[in-house]
Amino acid sequence: MxxxxxxxxxxxxxxxxxxxxxxxxxxxxxxxxxxxxxxxxxxxxxxxxxxxxxxxxxxxxxxxxxxxxxxxxxxxxxxxxEQSLLGAGGPSAEERSDRAQVTVTDPQELMEQFGQFISEVSPIGSPVYLLIRDAAASGDPDMAALLNDVDDERFRRMLHNARQVLGRGFLRADLTAEEVADVMFTSTSAELYEVLVLKRGWSAERYGRFVARTLAANLLPERPA
Missing domain, CATH: 1.10.10.60 (Homeodomain-like)
Structure with missing residues (x-):
């Protein structure tokens, strides 16, 4: 049995x-x-x-x-x-940026939304980027490799944004995707956040507005007077 x-x-x-x-x-x-x-x-x-x-x-x-x-x-x-790039909660800032790039109909409004996303992500992400940069500068090989990875990925993201927005016909006709990506990469850098917010005492909101104006001034066609 x-x-x-x-x-x-x-x-x-x-x-x-x-x-x-x-x-x-x-x-x-x-x-x-x-x-x-x-x-x-x-x-x-x-x-x-x-x-x-x-x-x-x-x-x-x-x-x-x-x-x-x-x-x-x-x-x-x-x-x-990587966690800091998600933003303050809910849908990630990257996801909301992608959505704005295909749904917003006014170029100036899109630049303002970019500035808003930057004002949200930079206080979280920029201090960590600066930590990586300083550790890399001290000679740590792991942090030097991570810094290269982070910079490469951030530029790829800016190039993605540039191609998306150029495809909408929002930007100056004389700009290439790489030139647009360079402007975005520079205007959203942790080093700029470091100078204006951490050293000069700007608020994140003021910094975001500055980024929006900088992007608009360098990328958008001049509006008729």
């Missing part, structure tokens, strides 16, 4: 979906804590002086889990930088 299978045995043999879901939720919560504490500690203490041990302690996780999830400090910095 084979083994007796009763209801309790069947229940015990079923996967515990709830436990798996709870583990996933706990892992997601731990990731949020690690990223938040990493950002705070890196920006307060600098890249070189901040340790994985300190981050793990502040986030109430093990060092091993941080290494497993992010691969060390370079992976953590990349993750907090």
């Amino acid at each position: 084979g083994p007796v299978v009763n209801a309790s045995n069947r229940e015990a043999s079923r996967p515990r979906a709830y436990d798996a879901r709870r583990r996933q939720e706990a892992a997601a919560e731990a990731r949020v804590r690690v990223l938040a504490q990493s950002r705070e500690l890196f920006l307060a203490g600098g890249y070189g002086r901040t340790t994985i041990a300190a981050i793990a302690r502040a986030a109430a996780v093990s060092k091993e889990s941080v290494y497993k999830s992010f691969g060390g400090k370079p992976g953590l910095v990349r993750a907090i930088y």
Whole structure:
């Protein structure tokens, strides 16, 4: 006679979906804590002086889990930088920018929306970019490689924007996509944010308006007097 299978045995043999879901939720919560504490500690203490041990302690996780999830400090910095590009919540600033590029009908309004997106993302992303830049300048090879990656990706994004907006017929006819991307890349740089906001004390809103005006002045056709 084979083994007796009763209801309790069947229940015990079923996967515990709830436990798996709870583990996933706990892992997601731990990731949020690690990223938040990493950002705070890196920006307060600098890249070189901040340790994985300190981050793990502040986030109430093990060092091993941080290494497993992010691969060390370079992976953590990349993750907090990529997180900063999402903006302040809801649909990402990038997603809203793409939507504006195909739906807004007035070129000046589009430049103003670009300025609004920059005023939202720059206070979150620019300090992390500057952290990467300074760590790269100190000779850290991982941060130098990350800086190149970030710059390359940002230019690709600006080139995408340039082609989208040129395709709408909004911009000066004498401009190439690469020239438009150069203007966008420069006007939205963390270095400009550093000068005007961090050093000169501008508000993020004033900075965003300045970016919008700069883009409009350099990219849009002159309006009839």
